[in-house]
Amino acid sequence: MTDFAFNLLKEDGHARLGEVHTAHGVIHTPAFMPVGTAATVKAMTTESVAATGAEILLGNTYHLMLRPGAERVGRLGGLHKFMRWDKPILTDSGGFQVMSLAKLRTLSEEGVKFQSHLDGSTHLLTPERSMQIQHLLDADITMSFDECTPFPATPQQAESSMKLSMRWAKRSRDAFVERPGYGLFGIVQGGIYPELRAESVAALREIGFDGYAIGGLAVGEGQDEMFRVLDVTTPLLPKERPRYLMGVGKPGDLVGAVLRGVDMFDCVMPTRSGRTGQGFTRRGPVNIRNARHQDDPRPLDEACQCPACTGYSRAYLHHLFRAEEVLGLMLLTWHNLHYYQDVMRGMRAAIGTGTFTAFAEQFAADQALGDIEPL
Amino acid sequence: MTDFAFNLLKEDGHARLGEVHTAHGVIHTPAFMPVGTAATVKAMTTESVAATGAEILLGNTYHLMLRPGAERVGRLGGLHKFMRWDKPILTDSGGFQVMSLAKLRTLSEEGVKFQSHLDGSTHLLTPERSMQIQHLLDADITMSFDECTPFPATPQQAESSMKLSMRWAKRSRDAFVERPGYGLFGIVQGGIYPELRAESVAALREIGFDGYAIGGLAVGEGQDEMFRVLDVTTPLLPKERPRYLMGVGKPGDLVGAVLRGVDMFDCVMPTRSGRTGQGFTRRGPVNIRNARHQDDPRPLDEACQCPACTGYSRAYLHHLFRAEEVLGLMLLTWHNLHYYQDVMRGMRAAIGTGTFTAFAEQFAADQALGDIEPL
Numbered sequence: 104m105t106d107f108a109f110n111l112l113k114e115d116g117h118a119r120l121g122e123v124h125t126a127h128g129v130i131h132t133p134a135f136m137p138v139g140t141a142a143t144v145k146a147m148t149t150e151s152v153a154a155t156g157a158e159i160l161l162g163n164t165y166h167l168m169l170r171p172g173a174e175r176v177g178r179l180g181g182l183h184k185f186m187r188w189d190k191p192i193l194t195d196s197g198g199f200q201v202m203s204l205a206k207l208r209t210l211s212e213e214g215v216k217f218q219s220h221l222d223g224s225t226h227l228l229t230p231e232r233s234m235q236i237q238h239l240l241d242a243d244i245t246m247s248f249d250e251c252t253p254f255p256a257t258p259q260q261a262e263s264s265m266k267l268s269m270r271w272a273k274r275s276r277d278a279f280v281e282r283p284g285y286g287l288f289g290i291v292q293g294g295i296y297p298e299l300r301a302e303s304v305a306a307l308r309e310i311g312f313d314g315y316a317i318g319g320l321a322v323g324e325g326q327d328e329m330f331r332v333l334d335v336t337t338p339l340l341p342k343e344r345p346r347y348l349m350g351v352g353k354p355g356d357l358v359g360a361v362l363r364g365v366d367m368f369d370c371v372m373p374t375r376s377g378r379t380g381q382g383f384t385r386r387g388p389v390n391i392r393n394a395r396h397q398d399d400p401r402p403l404d405e406a407c408q409c410p411a412c413t414g415y416s417r418a419y420l421h422h423l424f425r426a427e428e429v430l431g432l433m434l435l436t437w438h439n440l441h442y443y444q445d446v447m448r449g450m451r452a453a454i455g456t457g458t459f460t461a462f463a464e465q466f467a468a469d470q471a472l473g474d475i476e477p478l
Numbered sequence: 479m480t481d482f483a484f485n486l487l488k489e490d491g492h493a494r495l496g497e498v499h500t501a502h503g504v505i506h507t508p509a510f511m512p513v514g515t516a517a518t519v520k521a522m523t524t525e526s527v528a529a530t531g532a533e534i535l536l537g538n539t540y541h542l543m544l545r546p547g548a549e550r551v552g553r554l555g556g557l558h559k560f561m562r563w564d565k566p567i568l569t570d571s572g573g574f575q576v577m578s579l580a581k582l583r584t585l586s587e588e589g590v591k592f593q594s595h596l597d598g599s600t601h602l603l604t605p606e607r608s609m610q611i612q613h614l615l616d617a618d619i620t621m622s623f624d625e626c627t628p629f630p631a632t633p634q635q636a637e638s639s640m641k642l643s644m645r646w647a648k649r650s651r652d653a654f655v656e657r658p659g660y661g662l663f664g665i666v667q668g669g670i671y672p673e674l675r676a677e678s679v680a681a682l683r684e685i686g687f688d689g690y691a692i693g694g695l696a697v698g699e700g701q702d703e704m705f706r707v708l709d710v711t712t713p714l715l716p717k718e719r720p721r722y723l724m725g726v727g728k729p730g731d732l733v734g735a736v737l738r739g740v741d742m743f744d745c746v747m748p749t750r751s752g753r754t755g756q757g758f759t760r761r762g763p764v765n766i767r768n769a770r771h772q773d774d775p776r777p778l779d780e781a782c783q784c785p786a787c788t789g790y791s792r793a794y795l796h797h798l799f800r801a802e803e804v805l806g807l808m809l810l811t812w813h814n815l816h817y818y819q820d821v822m823r824g825m826r827a828a829i830g831t832g833t834f835t836a837f838a839e840q841f842a843a844d845q846a847l848g849d850i851e852p853l
Contacts, residue, residue: 141797141801141803142794142797142798143798143801143803143804143805145803145804145805146804146805146808147805148785148805148808148809150785170797170800170801171772171793171797171800175772175773175793178773179773179775179791179793179794180775185791185793185794185797186794187789187790187794397546397550398550398553398554400554400555410523410525414562415562416554416560418546418550418554418560419517419554419560419561419562422516422517422545422546422560423518425545425546426516426518426545428516428518428520429520429521429804429807429808430518430520430521430522430523432804433521433523433804433808434523
């Protein structure tokens with residue numbers, strides 16, 4: 104079995120073209136990971152997800168530990184087999200969602216004690232238990248257990264939170280069971296404070312990880328602030344390891360972050376927006392529920408090769424959403440995931456030919472055009 | 479373009495093997511038509527529906543006239559193009575659903591005046607308007623406008639209702655625009671009364687139709703009564719025309735009706751049950767939400783070749799329903815439609831080899847086995 108490895112193939116400014124090798128295959132970076140919270144990318148079969156070009160999924164430790172349960176998934180052969188996805192899987196640590204979703208959370212040096220939002224049962228999530236759960240799930244990429252520092256946070260709050268995450272990172276590293284093709288990522292915290300980000304990077308590099316995630320962003324600070332943090336953080340990260348910006352983002356966020364040296368992303372935006380009627384296109388977002396689409400025979404995005412755009416009219420998609428038909432969610436989710444992968448494909452091609460700056464400018468210009476004129 | 483035609487290929491007792499030729503292709507009978515109420519078979523792509531083996535869909539005139547509107551579907555190229563289904567489509571007349579779903583219905587000789595259940599707008603549905611709507615939708619098979627006699631009904635009520643339907647059948651025939659490959663079916667009414675059924679058949683045969691439907695069944699009378707009505711009705715129908723039992727049914731209903739000379743069926747049962755967690759199998763129905771499935775690595779029906787059964791465990795399907803994930807509806811709907819088509823394939827093969835009686839007995843014996851034992 105292959106070792107877990109990152110091959111940096113090419114740089115174009117700060118943008119990077121690479122490959123992450125894992126036990127379940129190769130991920131071409133920059134990569135976008137669709138979110139499969141509860142062992143399913145919502146409203147998609149895994150065959151359809153793969154058809155969009157996705158090479159890795161994200162699973163949520165918090166959700167899966169509560170239902171169906173990590174030990175159960177382990178007994179059933181792991182998450183790949185359970186959900187029928189034979190490509191790589193990254194699982195988060197549970198740290199973010201236990202703080203945002205669970206009830207009666209108590210944070211201590213040991214970890215987080217909480218009550219399930221599903222049935223009120225009491226659980227303790229620690230770095231060691233998070234590593235164990237992610238092992239049971241058979242995640243190719245395991246994330247260190249951390250506290251996602253809220254925004255806004257004072258420098259003192261951000262420092263204290265970051266230092267706790269660094270102690271948990273060390274405990275995660277110690278508890279992680281090394282296996283060929285499986286990797287552990289550390290998570291940089293520090294809020295919007297450059298010196299704290301630098302201290303966090305140094306602490307993580309001292310421990311040593313297979314990849315480095317940038318956490319605590321896309322939590323309300325805005326795109327400008329997020330890009331400023333990236334500008335001071337990614338240059339400190341080791342070139343020879345993949346970099347993952349957690350929970351990001353809109354298409355323009357992805358392009359801006361790749362421009363700043365990020366390799367990997369995850370976000371619920373394409374799937375969640377797809378379920379509410381928002382489609383992402385080359386000319387910006389479109390609300391398919393708008394009455395202007397009800398007689399429009401044109402596809403959502405005529406440059407898109409997804410099944411929703413090659414097979415159906417805006418009028419039909421509009422009808423499905425108005426009639427609250429499941430197929431509407433299915434098709435628009437499919438489109439959005441396909442479009443996100445198109446953006447990634449476009450970025451990888453542009454980095455490969457050393458034209459990423461021009462790509463980013465054209466991308467922004469196209470997005471600014473706005474939707475096609477009504478007929 | 480081909481003429482609308484029915485080829486009776488073989489008889490085995492009363493069971494019939496045949497082909498219905500339409501403008502959009504051939505339907506092999508006995509045939510089951512999945513219901514695509516609002517221009518979509520709920521939670522399925524049309525590619526998936528076709529993959530189950532379905533050769534014809536049913537669309538609902540009542541729903542489509544209200545949303546997105548028959549004229550709109552017509553402008554957009556018809557229902558086949560709108561929903562991306564290039565095989566045959568049968569539309570009902572709207573008569574059944576206007577009485578069950580609309581508000582403030584007023585029935586008169588002219589037709590039914592009603593308020594939309596969606597927005598309260600007032601509409602008039604007559605035999606002539608029903609024909610026009612079904613023409614706009616581009617249905618390969620148009621159904622005569624009728625009143626579905628409720629159950630229970632006195633002989634007087636059933637007679638009066640049936641006679642109105644026969645007058646409407648004549649007006650439907652007169653209003654129907656003949657086109658090569660397109661056909662019009664009459665609908666036999668008469669409740670549970672043999673003499674009224676006979677009178678209805680005679681009236682329809684006098685008018686002349688491309689096929690004959692048996693309406694007013696599966697409305698609460700029970701399987702025994704339904705079979706009794708079929709026993710006295712199908713022998714009166716012309717052999718050289720297809721026979722369609724409307725709104726039926728459970729798998730055992732289909733087998734029993736084919737045994738009594740029926741060729742075509744439609745029912746929401748496989749799709750609706752699929753959305754509530756009921757899967758149909760060779761050993762009878764299974765409620766996948768039951769906790770007994772939560773650790774079961776076996777497929778729902780090990781003899782089934784559908785994606786849900788070849789790719790996923792009962793434990794996974796159970797999890798999806800417990801977590802209220804859309805993929806659960808998608809997979810179980812897919813399975814149920816595939817299973818229904820398997821039943822039809824099995825019946826066609828058995829009639830072809832003259833072994834339909836044995837097939838029906840084995841089918842009933844398998845269903846009576848009940849679900850596999852827990853592990």
